[in-house]
Amino acid sequence: MVFPEYRSRRLRRTAPLRALVRETRLSADQLVYPLFVVPGKKVRQPVVSMPGVFRVSVDNLAAEAEELLALGINSVILFGIPENKDGAGSGAHAKDGIVQRAIKQLKRSAPQLVVITDVCLCEYTDHGHCGFLVDNEVDNDATLEILAETALSHARAGADMVAPSDMMDGRVAEIRAALDENGFEMVPIMSYAVKYASAFYGPFRDAAESTPQFGDRRGYQMDPANVREALREATLDTEEGADILMVKPALAYLDIIARLREEFDLPIAAYQVSGEFAMIKAAAANGWIDGERAMEESLLAIRRAGADIIITYFAKEMAALLKKA
Ligand SMILES: [Zn+2]
Numbered sequence: 001m002v003f004p005e006y007r008s009r010r011l012r013r014t015a016p017l018r019a020l021v022r023e024t025r026l027s028a029d030q031l032v033y034p035l036f037v038v039p040g041k042k043v044r045q046p047v048v049s050m051p052g053v054f055r056v057s058v059d060n061l062a063a064e065a066e067e068l069l070a071l072g073i074n075s076v077i078l079f080g081i082p083e084n085k086d087g088a089g090s091g092a093h094a095k096d097g098i099v100q101r102a103i104k105q106l107k108r109s110a111p112q113l114v115v116i117t118d119v120c121l122c123e124y125t126d127h128g129h130c131g132f133l134v135d136n137e138v139d140n141d142a143t144l145e146i147l148a149e150t151a152l153s154h155a156r157a158g159a160d161m162v163a164p165s166d167m168m169d170g171r172v173a174e175i176r177a178a179l180d181e182n183g184f185e186m187v188p189i190m191s192y193a194v195k196y197a198s199a200f201y202g203p204f205r206d207a208a209e210s211t212p213q214f215g216d217r218r219g220y221q222m223d224p225a226n227v228r229e230a231l232r233e234a235t236l237d238t239e240e241g242a243d244i245l246m247v248k249p250a251l252a253y254l255d256i257i258a259r260l261r262e263e264f265d266l267p268i269a270a271y272q273v274s275g276e277f278a279m280i281k282a283a284a285a286n287g288w289i290d291g292e293r294a295m296e297e298s299l300l301a302i303r304r305a306g307a308d309i310i311i312t313y314f315a316k317e318m319a320a321l322l323k324k325a
Pocket of ligand 1: 121123129130165166
């Protein structure tokens with residue numbers, strides 16, 4: 001059937017008709033809110049390049065959890081900024097480390113909240129790289145042990161899920177083995193399986209104080225030009241026991257999300273990173289775009305591409321908007 005018998009516009013005529021045939025929807029319970037936890041008491045520090053995002057101390061986490069749950073957001077991912085850094089990133093797996101204390105606080109004040117932890121060393125090393133250095137290069141195999149120990153310390157503190165973001169080879173298997181050997185066989189791994197060496201991480205590194213002190217991360221993160229490599233990474237992580245596969249960043253990599261959705265049956269997560277958030281916020285602050293519509297459109301695009309889960313700094317704003325609708 002073709003025009004004039006068929007007219008596409010018939011189903012676009014009114015808001016209820018459009019809602020009836022809408023193919024993709026957003027829901028607050030698929031959003032994950034990133035939390036930056038800092039030392040100190042009563043700290044609630046704005047991140048300048050990310051309007052509306054704060055770095056908070058452990059004692060302020062209960063209030064955060066309450067706000068999130070009231071908005072219908074059930075999951076957070078934790079990033080810690082420790083008191084001290086060293087060459088080996090030993091603060092990452094300290095029993096009373098910043099993230100370990102944060103997990104305990106959150107599970108105490110909001111047991112139903114899904115607490116996911118970022119597992120990496122870059123916030124804890126004085127050189128800012130994601131692993132252990134040998135001759136100024138990140139040594140893959142020496143890093144694995146520290147990562148597994150870090151994931152295990154998060155599980156011991158009560159984390160519901162661990163999310164390795166370092167891009168070392170073999171880390172999912174190493175972490176899975178460490179968790180299983182210690183009675184945490186029910187703690188899932190959300191792997192940052194496909195993480196690109198991206199310019200869009202800039203504002204995050206301010207917030208997490210994790211900028212490399214020399215060089216860059218192209219020796220372990222992926223080349224933005226590659227898609228077949230993404231499929232290889234996802235295959236390896238699936239074989240090693242990942243429960244969820246993540247693509248990071250999101251908006252510049254929608255094709256990668258769509259390919260993973262087609263080729264894998266694990267849940268797919270996408271991380272709408274700090275730079276994606278900051279660009280929309282900056283343009284909106286200048287009056288150049290409608291910030292609210294751009295937020296919703298970008299999140300819908302990530303869902304439409306095939307992501308089940310979206311980690312986003314917009315989680316609170318989007319959830320508030322969904323509540324209003
Ligand atoms: Zn890292």
